Amino acid sequence: MTTHTLQTPDGTLTYDVRGLLPTADGRPPLFMVGSPMGADGFATLASLMSDRTVVTYDVRGLGRSVRTDGSDRLSPELNAADQHRIIEALGAGPVEVFASSGGAVSALALVASHPEDVTLLVAHEPPCLAVLPDAEAAFAAERAVHATYASRGWAAGMAHFIAMTSIQGEISAEFASAPAPDPAVFGMTMPDDGSRGDPLLSGVSDAITAFRPDVDALRAAPTEVVLAAGIESEDTLTWRTTGAVAALLGQEVVVFPSNHGGFISSEGGYGGQPEAFAARLREVLDVGR
Incomplete structure (x- = not known):
C-alpha cells in the first residue's frame, strides 16, 4: 500500500x-x-x-x-x-x-x-432521506438525534441514532418528541467527554441526508x-x-x-x-x- x-x-x-x-x-x-x-x-x-x-x-x-x-x-x-x-x-x-x-x-x-x-x-x-414518503418525519427524527447529542454527548446521541435507524417501516411523527432511549440499553455507559464534533451526530452531514x-x-x-x-x-x-x-x-x-x-x-x-x-x-x- x-x-x-x-x-x-x-x-x-x-x-x-x-x-x-x-x-x-x-x-x-x-x-x-x-x-x-x-x-x-x-x-x-x-x-x-x-x-x-x-x-x-x-x-x-x-x-x-x-x-x-x-x-x-x-x-x-x-x-x-x-x-x-x-x-x-x-x-x-x-x-x-x-x-x-x-x-x-x-x-x-x-x-x-x-x-x-x-x-x-x-x-x-x-x-x-429526502426521497422517502415520510421524509418530513425522518428529518424531524434526525434533528432530535442531533439535539440529544448536543445536550447529552456521544453515548446518548448514538443510542438515539441507533433507535432511529432501527425503526421498521415509516418513521412516525411522534418519534421526534419521544424521550431518547437510555444509552445503557445499547451497552454504552461512557461518560460525556464534552466533545461535540462527531460528523454523524452533530448535524455537519445534514446536506448528505438531504x-x-x-x-x-x-x-x-x-x-x-x-x-x-x-x-x-x-x-x-x-x-x-x-x-x-x-x-x-x-x-x-x-x-x-x-x-x-x-x-x-x-x-x-x-x-x-x-x-x-x-x-x-x-x-x-x-x-x-
Whole structure:
C-alpha cells in the first residue's frame, strides 16, 4: 500500500492505493468511498479484494484529510469534487466504485457530475432521506438525534441514532418528541467527554441526508449504477432509502449479506460478514446487475 496526498484549493486530501497503477490485469481500479467513515473502515474489505487495485481516501476535514476553508460542513457535491480530483490524479482512467452510506450519496453525485469517471457504481445503503414518503418525519427524527447529542454527548446521541435507524417501516411523527432511549440499553455507559464534533451526530452531514439524486443525469450516464442493501437492514431506514432511489432509477435493490456495516470486521465493534460481503461484491462487479 502506498499513501499519497493531493493539494486542493481548500485543503489536502490523503488517499491510499493498494496494488499497481496502471492495474496489472487491465481492470479499472476499485475505489471504495465512505462518509463520514474514512479509509480505515475499508481495511478488511480491501484485504479481501487483494487481487484488485483498491483506492481508499479520507473525506475532507476527517481523518488525515485537512481542510483550510474554515468550514466543517460536509456535502455530497464537495465530496464528489474531491473524488473526481483523486480519480484524475490516479491517471488510470475511469474506476469502479463501491460506496457505502454517506459515501454512496456522494458517489451518486459524482456519477451525475462526472459520468466519465466511473464505469460501475455499487451504492450501498445511501441515506437519502429526502426521497422517502415520510421524509418530513425522518428529518424531524434526525434533528432530535442531533439535539440529544448536543445536550447529552456521544453515548446518548448514538443510542438515539441507533433507535432511529432501527425503526421498521415509516418513521412516525411522534418519534421526534419521544424521550431518547437510555444509552445503557445499547451497552454504552461512557461518560460525556464534552466533545461535540462527531460528523454523524452533530448535524455537519445534514446536506448528505438531504440530497436528492439527479435521476435524469444518472439515467443518461454511461455508468452502470447498482443500488445495494444488506439483508439484515430490511425495512429499516437505509434499506428504505436505497429502495426509494432504486425505484427512481427503475431498478430493484441488489441484496447483500449482513447489515449497514456488513463489510466491517467484528473488531470494529459493529461486526458484519466481510467474507460473504466481499464474495457478493465480487459477483456484482463481475456481472453487474
